[in-house]
Amino acid sequence: xxxxxxxxxxxxxxxxxxxxxxxxxxxxxxxxxxxxxxxxxxxxxxxxxxxxxxxxxxxxxxxxxxxxxxxxxxxxxxxxxxxxxxxxxxxxxxxxxxxxxxxxxxxxxxxxxxxxxxxxxxxxxxxxxxxxxxxxxxxxxxxxxxxxxxxxxxxxxxxxxxxxxxxxxxxxxxxxxxxxxxxxxxxxxxxxxxxxxxxxxxxxxxxxxxxxxxxxxxxxxxxxxxxxxxxxxxxxxxxxxxxxxxxxxxxxxxxxxxxxxxxxxxxxxxxxxxxxxxxxxxxxxxxxxxxxxx
Numbered sequence: 001x002x003x004x005x006x007x008x009x010x011x012x013x014x015x016x017x018x019x020x021x022x023x024x025x026x027x028x029x030x031x032x033x034x035x036x037x038x039x040x041x042x043x044x045x046x047x048x049x050x051x052x053x054x055x056x057x058x059x060x061x062x063x064x065x066x067x068x069x070x071x072x073x074x075x076x077x078x079x080x081x082x083x084x085x086x087x088x089x090x091x092x093x094x095x096x097x098x099x100x101x102x103x104x105x106x107x108x109x110x111x112x113x114x115x116x117x118x119x120x121x122x123x124x125x126x127x128x129x130x131x132x133x134x135x136x137x138x139x140x141x142x143x144x145x146x147x148x149x150x151x152x153x154x155x156x157x158x159x160x161x162x163x164x165x166x167x168x169x170x171x172x173x174x175x176x177x178x179x180x181x182x183x184x185x186x187x188x189x190x191x192x193x194x195x196x197x198x199x200x201x202x203x204x205x206x207x208x209x210x211x212x213x214x215x216x217x218x219x220x221x222x223x224x225x226x227x228x229x230x231x232x233x234x235x236x237x238x239x240x241x242x243x244x245x246x247x248x249x250x251x252x253x254x255x256x257x258x259x260x261x262x263x264x265x266x267x268x269x270x271x272x273x274x275x276x277x278x279x280x281x282x283x284x285x286x287x288x289x290x291x292x293x294x
Contacts, residue, residue: 021257023282024243037067037108044104046097047074068114068150068287069101071134072127076118078189082177082214084247085118093123098130102137105145113138114287116150121189126154128163135167146170148210150286156194158201165205171238172202173210173286176231179223185252186217196234203235212240212286215263218255228270237276241266242284258282 041048047070075090076083105113115134120127128151135147148171154160164172176199180192195211203209211231215224231239241263246254263280270278 021259023260024245024257040104040107041067044100046100046104047071067108068116069104069134070116070118071097071101071130072117072120074118077121078119078187080177080190081186081188081252082217082244082247084251090118090120090122093120093127093130095130095133098134098137101134102141105138106141110142111144112146112148113142114148114150116286117152119152119189121155125160125163126152126157128154128160132163132167135164135169148173148287150175151198153190153194153198156191156197161198161201165202165207168207170208171210172207173212173238174198174202175212175286176227177212177214178217179213179219179227181223182218196230199231199236200234208238209234209236210238210240210286211236212242214244215241215258215266216254216256217244217252224266225269228266228275229273232274239270239275239278239280240284240286241270241278241280243282 048067070085073090073094074086075088076085077087077090079087101113101115115131115138117127117131131149131151135149138145138147147169149164149169150173151164153174174195176192176195177190178186183190183192199209199211213219213224213227219227228239243258244252244254246252260282263282263284267278267280270280
């Protein structure tokens with residue numbers, strides 16, 4: 001029997017990745033703490049950057065009973081070349097989210113809480129008011145809690161930035177992520193200078209500031225040095241450096257595997273140029289061991 005049309009049954013080839021070096025092996029999630037964290041997060045209808053950004057340390061952190069809350073929904077208005085979080089048109093703003101974050105953190109018995117978010121560029125203040133409300137709710141729910149926020153740039157709008165000055169988180173984190181030359185592909189809707197200005201603004205207002213870089217996404221070593229020096233010039237206190245890992249075939253490829261020895265070099269370099277604390281290793285992420293940075 002003649003067939004005029006034959007549909008292709010070929011599937012898209014799998015993402016080809018170089019074999020990861022042994023120092024990038026991660027722990028599998030296990031134990032009652034992991035189960036408890038997963039249950040509490042689900043019951044409170046919350047998002048975590050651990051899951052949405054496919055953090056390699058999810059198993060280790062959740063097994064220790066910690067997680068990083070991601071507020072303002074799970075859909076980002078930006079399309080960074082490295083990030084696994086969904087891009088699109090976000091849902092309506094969930095104004096009850098700060099209460100649920102505080103309730104979940106209390107049930108998890110957290111004494112240090114890290115809160116981050118997607119970008120919400122369609123909001124007048126970028127979601128800064130929800131960050132502020134979350135900080136207030138956490139302090140009401142957990143006396144003595146310390147709080148770190150990892151914020152977007154709020155498009156550099158002073159009114160939005162000032163909403164966090166008013167509630168004064170213990171650590172204000174904003175990642176520059178990469179070197180200036182790569183911004184058009186890594187962070188196309190962001191600006192290197194704007195991110196430095198955000199960090200400088202919070203330092204001027206007396207907050208402890210923190211930032212971070214991914215390595216292995218195409219930067220050169222002299223560019224890493226220059227970026228770290230820019231961060232110290234902006235008054236940043238704490239810096240994190242970790243290996244970039246490609247989350248899918250649609251994201252930027254890994255340019256190179258950075259060795260543990262090189263990460264140790266950057267730690268020493270960072271301390272030498274004035275950072276108070278440097279977390280530098282292949283699996284380091286923004287909130288990795290965050291309680292030790294307070």
